[in-house]
Amino acid sequence: MDYRGKALLSFCTIAVSLASAVAFAADAPLLRAVTWLENEPSAQLEALGKKVVVAPRTAAETDTRWAVGRAIFQTPILLGGQAAKAGISCESCHSGGTANPHFRFPGMSSAPGTADVTHSFFSKLRGNSTFDPVPIPDLTKTGKVSHEGQALEEFIRGLIVEEFGGLEPDGATLDALAFYVRGLRDAEKRPSKMLTVDEPLSNINSAVSLGKSAARAGQFGAAKLLLASARHQLGLIHERYAGSRLARHRKALSDAAQSLGQIQNQLDEQPERVSSALLRWDKLFYTKQKALRRDEGKSLYNPDLLKNLLDKQEL
Numbered sequence: 315m316d317y318r319g320k321a322l323l324s325f326c327t328i329a330v331s332l333a334s335a336v337a338f339a340a341d342a343p344l345l346r347a348v349t350w351l352e353n354e355p356s357a358q359l360e361a362l363g364k365k366v367v368v369a370p371r372t373a374a375e376t377d378t379r380w381a382v383g384r385a386i387f388q389t390p391i392l393l394g395g396q397a398a399k400a401g402i403s404c405e406s407c408h409s410g411g412t413a414n415p416h417f418r419f420p421g422m423s424s425a426p427g428t429a430d431v432t433h434s435f436f437s438k439l440r441g442n443s444t445f446d447p448v449p450i451p452d453l454t455k456t457g458k459v460s461h462e463g464q465a466l467e468e469f470i471r472g473l474i475v476e477e478f479g480g481l482e483p484d485g486a487t488l489d490a491l492a493f494y495v496r497g498l499r500d501a502e503k504r505p506s507k508m509l510t511v512d513e514p515l516s517n518i519n520s521a522v523s524l525g526k527s528a529a530r531a532g533q534f535g536a537a538k539l540l541l542a543s544a545r546h547q548l549g550l551i552h553e554r555y556a557g558s559r560l561a562r563h564r565k566a567l568s569d570a571a572q573s574l575g576q577i578q579n580q581l582d583e584q585p586e587r588v589s590s591a592l593l594r595w596d597k598l599f600y601t602k603q604k605a606l607r608r609d610e611g612k613s614l615y616n617p618d619l620l621k622n623l624l625d626k627q628e629l
């Protein structure tokens with residue numbers, strides 16, 4: 315069996331369900347993202363301690379599809395198989411819509427910043443099974459996939475369903491993802507900011523409020539992904555509030571993720587109740603946010619603590 319075949323076999327042995335979207339390991343010292351970053355502490359510090367900020371084009375600024383697309387872009391469960399299991403989303407490879415130079419996933423990458431994602435997408439046409447990773451492109455620049463007509467939507471659908479084995483995205487989801495990619499503003503220099511807990515917290519608030527609107531509009535597929543997106547962000551905070559003195563925050567985060575999961579399930583059974591359930595959830599989480607902000611300095615959002623961890627860990 316060739317290298318790729320073996321990699322695929324191990325992809326298939328891992329079952330992924332919506333329930334595993336938020337897997338909290340008790341006191342796990344390592345950040346999951348380390349598994350798909352190159353093996354170099356300074357590169358990891360840059361990838362995990364900073365965020366790339368890409369502003370939307372003016373025409374996209376006021377359209378909710380931009381924010382919906384951005385949230386779903388950051389949601390691993392959109393992709394299936396090994397990627398979702400590892401916590402990989404579109405964002406992991408295309409940080410903020412650009413290219414992540416530090417991405418390196420065993421079985422998918424050769425040099426840092428490369429990935430073999432087109433293999434099975436094109437394999438039906440080409441019929442070969444070569445391992446040929448290519449540099450991850452910056453989506454703010456015009457690439458080889460046309461943004462005209464439906465070419466972008468078709469490409470993204472192919473990535474999700476055929477390459478990553480994700481569920482068929484509904485129209486609203488695909489529309490928002492393509493809108494987000496088209497709306498990324500091209501610029502030579504990007505500001506890169508320190509990553510603080512404000513980032514996931516504002517992502518959570520935004521995803522929950524967009525999820526509410528999507529549910530009201532009857533877009534249940536997109537609503538589920540938006541709530542999954544918020545749960546994923548809760549998981550990211552959970553990882554960074556490590557150690558016994560932050561245990562109560564982790565408990566609060568797990569509880570919040572769990573109740574959000576229950577609301578997510580209600581989308582199937584009692585969608586008319588989702589809006590008011592989310593309002594209640596929002597109120598409860600508001601007080602938790604304040605407590606999280608107060609203890610941010612003790613968490614791995616503190617760059618010194620993050621650096622210590624990355625320097626010390628054995629890879």
Ligand code: HEC
Nearest residue numbers: 403404407429431432448449450451457458459470473495
């Ligand atoms: C494992 C890393 C990885 C993930 C995850 C990933 N991509 Fe990509 N993406 C790539 C690579 C590598 C290419 C270049 C493929 C090529 O050139 O053949 C690419 C190409 C693209 C392109 C075409 C750019 C062009 O040249 O015109 C788009 C659009 C895109 N990705 C969007 C997405 C979206 C949306 C998601 C999530 C559904 C996603 N990608 C997930 C690595 C990734």
